[in-house]
Amino acid sequence: MRHINTLIHPDVAGKENLKTFERTAARAVVTVGNDILLIYTKRYDDYTIPGGGVDESEPIKEALKRELHEETGANNVKVISHFGTYEEYRPYYKGYDQMHMISHIFVCNIDEKLGDAKPEEYEKSNGSVPVWVDIDKAIKHNEEVINSNPESMGLSIIREYELLKLIKEELMKKDA
Numbered sequence: 001m002r003h004i005n006t007l008i009h010p011d012v013a014g015k016e017n018l019k020t021f022e023r024t025a026a027r028a029v030v031t032v033g034n035d036i037l038l039i040y041t042k043r044y045d046d047y048t049i050p051g052g053g054v055d056e057s058e059p060i061k062e063a064l065k066r067e068l069h070e071e072t073g074a075n076n077v078k079v080i081s082h083f084g085t086y087e088e089y090r091p092y093y094k095g096y097d098q099m100h101m102i103s104h105i106f107v108c109n110i111d112e113k114l115g116d117a118k119p120e121e122y123e124k125s126n127g128s129v130p131v132w133v134d135i136d137k138a139i140k141h142n143e144e145v146i147n148s149n150p151e152s153m154g155l156s157i158i159r160e161y162e163l164l165k166l167i168k169e170e171l172m173k174k175d176a
Contacts, residue, residue: 002084004105004166005170007158009098011091018097026064026101027051029083029167030110035132036167037110038052039071040089044154046145049105049163050130062087064106071123073115077176080107086163087160090155105163107171135172139164 012018027049030037038047050071056064065077083105093099116131142161145153 001082004086005159005162006067006087006089007162008089009022009091009155012089012098015125019095021093021096021099023093023099023101024054024055024060025051026030026060026066026067027100027103027105028077028108029105030068030108030170031135032132033169033171034134034136036135036164036172037072037074038122038131038133038138039128040131040133041123042129042152044126044145044152045150045159046130046154046157046160047133047143047164048107048160049158050099051103058105061106064065064104064108068108068110069115070120071128073117074110075115076111077115078109080109083107083167086159088155089158095162103159104117135164135168 024121028051029049038048039050050068051064052067054060061079064079068074068077086103086105088101090099114130119128142157146157146161
């Protein structure tokens, strides 16, 4: 299993004995040509790979299918391969000093037509919507958000920027 990166947020770097919440997540890479299925979140003005937390005792691939369907309306999700894991240490999560999250990223195929997404309330209030977007546009957009460093910038954007660049390099068709 390939480990892509470990990202440690500056607010927790070098600190010891932190009360830590452990989280496992499953994320889906779905592409067609140079387009990739992402979640655009208005609150953070960023693009992210669809996916989310794995429930206790839930098989990871079932969590992946559930999350992809809930967030995008994707049907008939077929897991093709495991792309890698991405580890993060983030500050302040639900009464914990930090969250340690390991995201398992999978390459998937889905039906061409998306059904109705069923986002959670916080996703609705954040303005999260599924979109097909040219991967180069998504990479450039997230890079611009990182460089301008707005106060509204989410904690996921560095992970997403790195993953999108790697997906582009390894999975997308090369320009002629």
